[in-house]
Amino acid sequence: MSKPFNYGGQAVIEGVMMRGSQVMAVAVRDPDGAIQTHEEPVNAALYRGTIAQLPFVRGLTLLWDALGLGMRSLMFSADVAAGEEAEFSGPLAWGTVAFSLALGVGLFIVTPSAVAEGLHRLTGVDSPLLGNVAEGVVRLLLIIAYVWAIGKFPDIERLYGYHGAEHKAINAYEADAPLTVESVNRFPIEHPRCGTAFLLSVAVVSVLVFALVGRPSVWVRLASRIVLLPIIAGIAYEYIRFTAKYFHVPIIRLIAEPNLALQRLTTRQPTYDMIECSITALECVLAAEQKAEKPEEVSPVAEATAV
Numbered sequence: 001m002s003k004p005f006n007y008g009g010q011a012v013i014e015g016v017m018m019r020g021s022q023v024m025a026v027a028v029r030d031p032d033g034a035i036q037t038h039e040e041p042v043n044a045a046l047y048r049g050t051i052a053q054l055p056f057v058r059g060l061t062l063l064w065d066a067l068g069l070g071m072r073s074l075m076f077s078a079d080v081a082a083g084e085e086a087e088f089s090g091p092l093a094w095g096t097v098a099f100s101l102a103l104g105v106g107l108f109i110v111t112p113s114a115v116a117e118g119l120h121r122l123t124g125v126d127s128p129l130l131g132n133v134a135e136g137v138v139r140l141l142l143i144i145a146y147v148w149a150i151g152k153f154p155d156i157e158r159l160y161g162y163h164g165a166e167h168k169a170i171n172a173y174e175a176d177a178p179l180t181v182e183s184v185n186r187f188p189i190e191h192p193r194c195g196t197a198f199l200l201s202v203a204v205v206s207v208l209v210f211a212l213v214g215r216p217s218v219w220v221r222l223a224s225r226i227v228l229l230p231i232i233a234g235i236a237y238e239y240i241r242f243t244a245k246y247f248h249v250p251i252i253r254l255i256a257e258p259n260l261a262l263q264r265l266t267t268r269q270p271t272y273d274m275i276e277c278s279i280t281a282l283e284c285v286l287a288a289e290q291k292a293e294k295p296e297e298v299s300p301v302a303e304a305t306a307v
Contacts, residue, residue: 025284059237136207164189165270197259
């Protein structure tokens, strides 16, 4: 049975956020063991409107919206986990976003380009293609090393457990299985629309796109990396969307296998209480959207990427 909309989600501190085409819901375990939930509407036009029908453009708008929803969900989960009243905005939230973006640009854009330039000067090999391939390989290795290293921290390891719980719930829903802890637990912790898969796709697509630019001067090259990032993200989103849609085809599943393999670094087998949070968040979204749905049938046009 095909679903009318592909739901997405994100692991948060001691909980899970699920996002539909009209509503986002967060379910977080508080210090007393109870599950606290929060719901808020999303911009439905991004998921069911004209923008959602525009290839490459829709990826950028959805990813930007996901960034905002993800940050608010993380701040809510941090407040609940600390036993404090939830606050969704403020300098701390946006300061964290700014710092994270700066760190990401420095680590995954500037550093690979600098390493590739150093290799070029060290070896004397003047090949734009080899230089871009070397930069892409360094970027991919940094991504793998980063997600592996932070996964060694206990708090992040628990976050990865909630990530696995989120995937299990989505997999169970898409298979029309009962949304019970025992049923959901039987499903895999990988999912073809995962945000980790998106990161790997970005690394691979960047090699192809940057190869068209050649190897200009260092400052022009660094500027091009940042300017072309939205284009690369749009292409990577369409690739993830395509492979997820045709994941049942053996050759497509084989092509997507590296994405699934990388997810094993950012997911863990969840505990039952983690799965319960993911089910609660998903059921909140499903119930809210069923209630808000208009009597006439709405034609679905978008697929959300799980983060």
